[in-house]
Amino acid sequence: xxxxELVAALAIMAGAGFFIAGTVGLVxxxxxxxxxxxxxxxxGLGLALICLGAALLAxxxxxxxxxxxxxxxxxxxAATCAHLVARHARADGQAHREDTSQRETRR
Amino acid sequence: xxxxxRNGHDHARDDTAQLPVRARARxxxxxxxxxxxxxxxxxPPILPVLARSPRERALRRCLRxxxxxxxxxxxxxxxLTGGGPDSLAFGIPAIALAGALAFATTPATRWRIAPVAAxxxxxxxxxxxxxxxxxxxxxAFRLHLALAPGFCRFPTRLPxxxxxxFFANAISLLPGTLSAEIEGASVIVHSLDLRRNTHAExxxxxxxxxxxxxxxxxxQDSVSHTGGAP
Numbered sequence: 001x002x003x004x005e006l007v008a009a010l011a012i013m014a015g016a017g018f019f020i021a022g023t024v025g026l027v028x029x030x031x032x033x034x035x036x037x038x039x040x041x042x043x044g045l046g047l048a049l050i051c052l053g054a055a056l057l058a059x060x061x062x063x064x065x066x067x068x069x070x071x072x073x074x075x076x077x078a079a080t081c082a083h084l085v086a087r088h089a090r091a092d093g094q095a096h097r098e099d100t101s102q103r104e105t106r107r
Numbered sequence: 108x109x110x111x112x113r114n115g116h117d118h119a120r121d122d123t124a125q126l127p128v129r130a131r132a133r134x135x136x137x138x139x140x141x142x143x144x145x146x147x148x149x150x151p152p153i154l155p156v157l158a159r160s161p162r163e164r165a166l167r168r169c170l171r172x173x174x175x176x177x178x179x180x181x182x183x184x185x186x187l188t189g190g191g192p193d194s195l196a197f198g199i200p201a202i203a204l205a206g207a208l209a210f211a212t213t214p215a216t217r218w219r220i221a222p223v224a225a226x227x228x229x230x231x232x233x234x235x236x237x238x239x240x241x242x243x244x245x246x247a248f249r250l251h252l253a254l255a256p257g258f259c260r261f262p263t264r265l266p267x268x269x270x271x272x273f274f275a276n277a278i279s280l281l282p283g284t285l286s287a288e289i290e291g292a293s294v295i296v297h298s299l300d301l302r303r304n305t306h307a308e309x310x311x312x313x314x315x316x317x318x319x320x321x322x323x324x325x326x327q328d329s330v331s332h333t334g335g336a337p
Contacts, residue, residue, distance in 0.1 A: 009220050013147065016188065017244075018240055018244060021240075021243070021244030021247050021248060022243075022244070024248060025243060025244070025245040025246070026171035028247060028252060029247070029252070029254070030252070030254065030256070031256070033256060033285060033287065034118075034254060034256050034297075034299060036285055036297075037243050037283070037285050037297075038231060038243050040241045040248055040279050040285070041236070041239040041279075041280060041282075042240045042243050042244050042247070044236065044240065044242075044280065045236060045239075045240035045241075062189050064250045065186040066186055066187065069183070069186055069187070070293040074276070076276075078279075079276040079277075079279040079280055079286075080276060082279050082285060082288050083275060083276065083279060083285075083287070085286070085289075086285060086286070086287035087287060087288050089287075090287055090288055090295070097243060
């Protein structure tokens with residue numbers, strides 16, 4: 001039992017770490033497209049780890065099934081959302097070069 | 108293991124490249140035509156005497172979709188509500204509605220999944236998405252952003268519909284790549300680092316998706332059927 005709790009705590013902390021990494025990427029990366037990389041990938045793994053930790057602490061099979069369902073639906077939608085945002089940004093003519101040059105002048 | 112598969116993929120590509128164009132097309136896309144030639148996707152009719160009209164085939168496709176949709180939506184409802192008797196008052200109409208929706212919307216093309224390849228893909232994909240997340244996290248925390256972002260175009264041989272959309276979505280979870288647009292038969296991919304060999308990684312993914320959908324020529328899995336789940 002104590003091992004379960006330890007592993008769960010580690011997984012949840014690692015998941016939170018990935019969420020922080022995703023947010024740092026969101027703030028630091030130069031343009032919309034790079035920011036999407038940080039959001040889809042880092043946050044996706046962060047959620048998976050938090051769901052894993054919560055599932056280890058869950059009391060019933062129903063709770064585990066709900067956690068798996070949450071993870072599955074978010075994972076399915078994340079890639080599609082990123083694709084749609086990227087497509088819109090491209091259609092908007094949001095060239096990444098403009099953004100990077102802005103960033104460099106700011107520094 | 109990765110390297111072996113990649114080599115195998117290259118080898119398979121070289122083989123098909125030597126075939127005449129028509130033979131190559133049949134090899135890869137035999138499953139896609141409504142009347143496949145000698146492709147592995149063909150199932151012998153149970154009653155050969157009764158030839159099926161296109162209308163009948165469409166109806167059967169709808170029914171198969173319905174048979175798949177009702178248990179799945181019922182399962183989702185049970186998971187979400189815990190299956191209490193009072194929740195079924197809303198659940199049964201909701202399940203019926205989902206079934207009707209599935210009946211009304213027929214998929215554009217049929218596709219199926221090779222079970223063994225699916226397990227292999229799931230394991231590989233889980234590892235790749237962990238690598239992708241750690242890669243982007245490491246880049247975010249680096250003092251100097253080591254990025255060389257840019258777009259590249261990847262022409263895919265995967266057919267329109269589920270395989271191509273699945274491929275585009277999987278790209279977004281691989282290390283350093285994000286699908287930005289599907290233009291005809293090519294995917295516009297945004298890469299965090301154009302210095303990487305993005306094209307080879309995408310080709311490896313394409314091959315794995317083809318195996319997952321039982322499209323790759325000569326894969327053992329293409330024999331097994333799951334009955335065309337929608």
